[in-house]
Amino acid sequence: MEKWRYNVELPARGTGKKKMPSNQKGIVFCSSCRSAYYKKSWHHAAPAERLKLKIHNPRPVFCPACQMIKDKEFEGQLIISNFPLVLEADLNKLIKNFCQRAFERDPLHRLIDIKSDSGNLTATTTENQLAVKLAKKIKEVFGKNKVQVKISYSPSPSDAVYIKINFVQ
Numbered sequence: 001m002e003k004w005r006y007n008v009e010l011p012a013r014g015t016g017k018k019k020m021p022s023n024q025k026g027i028v029f030c031s032s033c034r035s036a037y038y039k040k041s042w043h044h045a046a047p048a049e050r051l052k053l054k055i056h057n058p059r060p061v062f063c064p065a066c067q068m069i070k071d072k073e074f075e076g077q078l079i080i081s082n083f084p085l086v087l088e089a090d091l092n093k094l095i096k097n098f099c100q101r102a103f104e105r106d107p108l109h110r111l112i113d114i115k116s117d118s119g120n121l122t123a124t125t126t127e128n129q130l131a132v133k134l135a136k137k138i139k140e141v142f143g144k145n146k147v148q149v150k151i152s153y154s155p156s157p158s159d160a161v162y163i164k165i166n167f168v169q
C-alpha cells in the first residue's frame with residue numbers, strides 16, 4: 001500500500017501551556033498514552049522514561065489529549081459530504097496519515113475518530129488548527145474547484161472549530 005506523507009506545519013500554539021496539570025513537579029507521565037510533561041509542555045516520552053511512570057505518578061494523570069478523549073470532547077470536527085464513494089478510502093487514508101504526522105510532532109495533536117454515516121465522513125481531532133490544516137490539505141489534494149470548505153469557530157471561551165467540506169459534483 002502506498003504510504004501518504006504530508007508535511008504538517010502547525011503553528012506553535014500553546015495547547016500544553018493552557019492545560020498543564022496543577023501542582024506537578026519534575027516529569028509527569030500521562031497514565032494513558034505515556035506522553036511526558038516537562039518544561040511546561042507535553043512531549044513524546046522516550047521508552048526509558050516511560051518505564052519510570054509507575055514510580056513517579058502518585059495518582060493517574062492524563063495529558064489534555066487523553067483527557068479530551070476520555071470526556072468525549074473534541075477541538076476540531078470535519079464533516080465531509082457529497083464526495084464520490086470511490087474517494088472514501090483515499091479520504092480516510094489522507095486523514096489518518098496527516099494526523100499521524102501531526103501526532104509525531106506533538107503528542108497532543110491527534111485524530112480522535114473517523115465515522116462513516118449516510119455518505120458523510122466525520123473526523124474529530126484534539127486540536128483545532130490540526131482540523132483547519134487538514135481541511136486545507138483535503139482541498140489541495142482533491143481539487144480546489146471541487147471542494148468547498150466552510151470553517152466556523154465556536155464562540156469564546158471554547159476553542160472548538162467546526163468545518164464543513166462539501167464536494168461539488
Ligand SMILES: [Zn+2]
Pocket residue numbers: 030031032033034035062063064065066067
Ligand atoms: Zn495522554
